[in-house]
Amino acid sequence: MTVGSALIRRRFWTTRRRDQLTAYVFITPALLGSLAFVFVPLVLVVWYSLHEWNVLADTFTFVGAENYRKLADDPNVPAVLRATAFFSIGLVVLNLALALLLAVLLNQKLRGTTVFRVLFFSPVVVSLLAWTIVWGFLLQDNGGINGLLDTIGIDGPNWLRSGGTAMAAVVIVQVFKNVGLNMVLFLAALQGVPQDLYEAARTDGASPWTIFRRITLPLISPTVLLTSIITVVGSLQVFAQISVLTQGGPGTSTTVLVYYLYQQAFQFHAFGYGATLSVLLFLIVLALTVLQWQMRKRWVFHEH
Amino acid sequence: MSIKTKLFLYGTLLVLCVPFVFPTWWMITSSFKPNAEIFSPSLLPSSWSLEPWRQVFEMQPFAQQYWNSAYIAVVVTAGTLVVASMAGYAFARIRFPGQNVLFLVVLVGLLIPSEVTIVPLFRIFNSLGLVDTHWPLILVPMLGPPSVLATFIMRQFFITLPGELEEAARMDGLGRPAIFRRIALPLARPALGAVAIFTFLHSWNLYLEPVVYISSQAKYTLPQALTQFTDAYQGQLWNVQLSAASMTAIPVLIVFVIAQRQFIEGLAHTGLKG
Numbered sequence: 001m002t003v004g005s006a007l008i009r010r011r012f013w014t015t016r017r018r019d020q021l022t023a024y025v026f027i028t029p030a031l032l033g034s035l036a037f038v039f040v041p042l043v044l045v046v047w048y049s050l051h052e053w054n055v056l057a058d059t060f061t062f063v064g065a066e067n068y069r070k071l072a073d074d075p076n077v078p079a080v081l082r083a084t085a086f087f088s089i090g091l092v093v094l095n096l097a098l099a100l101l102l103a104v105l106l107n108q109k110l111r112g113t114t115v116f117r118v119l120f121f122s123p124v125v126v127s128l129l130a131w132t133i134v135w136g137f138l139l140q141d142n143g144g145i146n147g148l149l150d151t152i153g154i155d156g157p158n159w160l161r162s163g164g165t166a167m168a169a170v171v172i173v174q175v176f177k178n179v180g181l182n183m184v185l186f187l188a189a190l191q192g193v194p195q196d197l198y199e200a201a202r203t204d205g206a207s208p209w210t211i212f213r214r215i216t217l218p219l220i221s222p223t224v225l226l227t228s229i230i231t232v233v234g235s236l237q238v239f240a241q242i243s244v245l246t247q248g249g250p251g252t253s254t255t256v257l258v259y260y261l262y263q264q265a266f267q268f269h270a271f272g273y274g275a276t277l278s279v280l281l282f283l284i285v286l287a288l289t290v291l292q293w294q295m296r297k298r299w300v301f302h303e304h
Numbered sequence: 305m306s307i308k309t310k311l312f313l314y315g316t317l318l319v320l321c322v323p324f325v326f327p328t329w330w331m332i333t334s335s336f337k338p339n340a341e342i343f344s345p346s347l348l349p350s351s352w353s354l355e356p357w358r359q360v361f362e363m364q365p366f367a368q369q370y371w372n373s374a375y376i377a378v379v380v381t382a383g384t385l386v387v388a389s390m391a392g393y394a395f396a397r398i399r400f401p402g403q404n405v406l407f408l409v410v411l412v413g414l415l416i417p418s419e420v421t422i423v424p425l426f427r428i429f430n431s432l433g434l435v436d437t438h439w440p441l442i443l444v445p446m447l448g449p450p451s452v453l454a455t456f457i458m459r460q461f462f463i464t465l466p467g468e469l470e471e472a473a474r475m476d477g478l479g480r481p482a483i484f485r486r487i488a489l490p491l492a493r494p495a496l497g498a499v500a501i502f503t504f505l506h507s508w509n510l511y512l513e514p515v516v517y518i519s520s521q522a523k524y525t526l527p528q529a530l531t532q533f534t535d536a537y538q539g540q541l542w543n544v545q546l547s548a549a550s551m552t553a554i555p556v557l558i559v560f561v562i563a564q565r566q567f568i569e570g571l572a573h574t575g576l577k578g
Contacts, residue, residue, distance in 0.1 A: 015474075018479060018480065019398050019399075019400070019480050020398070020399075020400040020401070022394070022398065022479075022480040022481055022484075023394040023398040023400040023403075023480075024394075024400065026390040026391055026393060026394035026398075026484075027390070027391045027394045027395065027406060027410075029386075029387045029390065029391070029447065030387050030388065030390070030391035030410055030447070030451065030452075030455050031391075031406060031409065031410060032447070033387065033446070033447025033448060033451055033452075034409060034410045034412070034413050034447075034448075034452060035409075036447065037413075037421070037425065037443070037444050037447050037448030037449070038412060038413040038416055038421065038448060038449060038452070039409070039412070040424075041421035041424040041425050041428070042416060042420070042421060044421075044424035044427075044428075045420060045421060045423060045424045048423060048424060048427070053427075102320065105313060105316065105317060105320075106317075108305070108313060109305065110305075110310065110313055110314075116317050116321065119321050119324055119325050120320075120321070120324050122324060122325065122328060123324055123327070123328070124505075125553070125556050125557055125560050126328055126331075126553045126556070127508055127509055127526070127527065127549075127552045127553055127556055128509040128511065128527065129509070129511060129526070129527040129530045129531070129549070129552070130331065130530065130549035130550070130552050130553055131327065133331075133530060133531075133545055133546070133549050134327045134328070134330055134331040134334075134546060134549060135327055137330070137331075137334070137542055137545075137546065138327060138330060142343050143343070144330055147343075147344075172323075176323050176324055176327075180324075233417065236417065237417045237418075237419055239419070239511060239512045240509075240511035240512070240527065243511070243515070243531075244531060258419045258512070261419065261422075261423075262512065262515075262516075265422075265423050265426075266426075266515075266516055271423055271426075271427070274423045275423045275424070278419070278420045278421070278422070278423055279420075281417070281419060281420050282416065282420045285415065285416070285417060285420070286415060289415060
């Protein structure tokens with residue numbers, strides 16, 4: 001190699017260009033993954049929703065808006081949306097309230113809070129299916145919960161088989177499973193609140209409730225926003241719990257959207273209609289995320 | 305704080321603990337109960353029976369299913385750490401043309417739950433002949449939406465690294481790949497720990513995907529296998545099912561104990577803190 005060409009090469013391969021090349025190499029796997037497993041399937045799901053696809057007969061026919069008409073006329077859809085809303089609202093409200101309560105309790109200057117922290121967090125570590133199965137066992141007609149109620153003279157209902165209690169039971173099971181995660185996030189946020197603010201408020205004679213509402217809540221609002229987004233999106237994805245505890249029943253009282261989607265596509269082989277339900281799920285997730293993001297301007301106190 | 309307040313706080317905490325601790329206690333103790341005793345509301349078995357623990361392995365290829373879940377979770381976790389830390393680093397520390405657009409492209413994955421795309425992905429894997437193999441359970445979590453979240457967390461972490469460290473390394477003649485490997489990655493241990501736990505748990509708990517993709521019993525993962533102890537017989541063999549459930553909690557516990565400190569630190573460092 002001559003001296004001249006080496007010089008030209010060096011000038012072309014400046015540090016900046018080398019850096020940029022490295023960057024492209026580094027992001028390639030993530031980018032290809034996003035294209036293959038997020039973007040392409042997202043476009044395809046819209047395309048499939050315009051088709052009738054029968055796996056058994058191996059037919060794939062364009063039917064236009066037929067599946068969307070079916071969606072509008074499907075008598076189950078209002079019930080499914082109601083169940084989904086009930087589950088999400090119940091879960092988010094109970095989860096955030098309990099997580100916040102636990103975090104505030106554990107943030108007190110009290111001995112042994114580490115032990116309680118571990119105990120409240122422990123269900124997060126137990127695998128989802130194990131947790132669901134043991135609760136299914138406890139909530140049976142002759143299970144542990146009714147056994148306990150029996151000892152204090154209460155005749156408990158058949159929790160998972162009665163229309164009035166099945167959804168509440170599923171929500172409760174899920175709340176205890178994951179509340180520990182939000183609790184840890186809230187604890188981290190609480191510990192970031194400057195102590196002198198509390199002292200100043202106490203000197204001014206503010207009640208604990210006022211202090212919580214006027215100081216604690218505004219200061220941890222970014223964490224509240226983040227956890228609520230995560231919890232809402234997570235609540236829309238619930239499947240295993242429904243499948244193990246109630247199979248969507250009794251009736252359609254616990255048939256949430258993802259479970260209905262699964263039934264239509266993979267049990268009844270209505271893949272086109274399943275794709276249509278997927279589009280609906282996507283639109284709901286999108287709308288909720290945008291809504292929450294907009295709301296942050298109104299109730300999040302400060303942002304980093 | 306007065307004694308009365310303290311007693312009140314401890315009392316409240318103890319009562320609140322019950323629904324968190326009791327199910328796990330019930331799961332473990334019931335798994336040692338003989339079948340006749342399974343519905344008695346006693347806190348401990350009257351006689352400890354190892355029979356249910358043995359039956360778990362007789363009714364299904366449980367050891368095989370255990371191995372399936374374990375190796376899938378390890379491969380997915382390792383793969384995600386590599387993919388997400390590289391992409392997170394590039395997006396955080398290097399300026400390159402198209403950076404913002406490409407980051408947006410990756411970020412969209414955060415908005416799209418895997419459940420939305422399961423129908424087309426099933427068709428894709430079906431046409432590739434990969435249904436009833438473990439490939440969908442590895443590739444989708446490793447490169448799809450869960451990995452996008454990991455990339456985002458890693459990027460948030462790398463942004464906070466002080467620039468002087470990299471400049472010093474550059475003076476010493478290190479190139480980008482070496483700076484990444486020798487300077488940035490070792491400092492990112494808390495974030496890597498948090499991502500590792502999230503990813504492992506996610507893969508370990510995955511249920512919809514195995515149910516959709518896997519049909520032969522020997523290829524089942526644990527969550528799927530657990531539910532089968534009910535279906536194989538007329539009645540539900542609760543003690544066998546609860547033994548199997550207890551066993552699935554063990555690896556998660558181990559991973560958690562190992563990565564616990566990194567996890568808590570990671571939460572504090574990755575922008576999740578308020």
